[in-house]
Amino acid sequence: MWEEVNLSPSTGNLLMDWVFVLTGLWAVIRFILVPLWKSWKAKLSLSYCPSIILPRFEKSFDHIRRIPSRRKNQKEHKVNLYRLTCSCHHGNSRRKYAPSQDIRRLCRHLRKELERSNLLLQYDELIQIIIDHRVKDTCYKIVQIQGDDVAIGFHPRSDFVRIYARRMAKQDPPEGPPTGHYDKFTFLLSQEIWIYGDPPPNAEIIIPTVNVVVSEHRNRYKKDSGGPEAVPIRT
Ligand SMILES: [Zn+2]
Numbered sequence: 235m236w237e238e239v240n241l242s243p244s245t246g247n248l249l250m251d252w253v254f255v256l257t258g259l260w261a262v263i264r265f266i267l268v269p270l271w272k273s274w275k276a277k278l279s280l281s282y283c284p285s286i287i288l289p290r291f292e293k294s295f296d297h298i299r300r301i302p303s304r305r306k307n308q309k310e311h312k313v314n315l316y317r318l319t320c321s322c323h324h325g326n327s328r329r330k331y332a333p334s335q336d337i338r339r340l341c342r343h344l345r346k347e348l349e350r351s352n353l354l355l356q357y358d359e360l361i362q363i364i365i366d367h368r369v370k371d372t373c374y375k376i377v378q379i380q381g382d383d384v385a386i387g388f389h390p391r392s393d394f395v396r397i398y399a400r401r402m403a404k405q406d407p408p409e410g411p412p413t414g415h416y417d418k419f420t421f422l423l424s425q426e427i428w429i430y431g432d433p434p435p436n437a438e439i440i441i442p443t444v445n446v447v448v449s450e451h452r453n454r455y456k457k458d459s460g461g462p463e464a465v466p467i468r469t
Pocket of ligand 1 (some may be wrong): 320321322341342343344
């Protein structure tokens with residue numbers, strides 16, 4: 235006599251258990267581990283570089299301002315000028331990983347709102363020119379050339395270096411120091427040439443300084459198994 239055995243309910247339950255476990259695993263990887271890994275990688279990438287820490291505005295600026303999006307179908311952005319945060323930071327922007335008050339936090343929305351509120355003028359002229367040029371670099375180093383601040387913007391893996399230095403004013407003697415407005419100059423490291431325009435005053439002092447600063451950070455990058463990827467900061 236044969237006993238009837240029905241396997242289907244227990245097999246079905248087992249299958250459901252597996253689906254449940256695999257879905258849970260996928261969710262943990264997708265929503266916890268991947269974001270943690272991305273955040274660690276981005277923070278590591280930014281930590282390799284020196285940067286500029288901005289002075290904080292008064293506490294009265296510690297509130298949310300709503301900025302309309304440029305795209306019609308997108309919602310507004312919420313920025314806080316005291317904390318230098320923007321709701322776009324919750325997306326793929328690497329700017330959110332920069333430390334508090336770091337100039338690299340300034341996305342397009344924060345930059346525009348600083349400009350619109352005339353708060354940009356509270357920063358010194360060197361900071362203003364870097365912000366005017368959209369804070370594109372991963373590393374910023376301020377050096378003193380002839381007693382004046384010059385900023386070097388670079389990425390350890392890139393051949394392009396942006397220099398923010400003063401131009402000569404009409405009344406300046408040829409030997410300097412330059413006292414004109416700050417401007418951006420672009421230098422191609424491998425060929426040691428200035429591109430997109432004239433060289434800055436004191437180029438003969440700036441070039442060796444740039445070489446020292448960039449090679450020092452390139453070496454630090456190489457030591458740690460090739461360093462993180464050279465991903466430009468966007469928005
Ligand atoms: Zn933003």
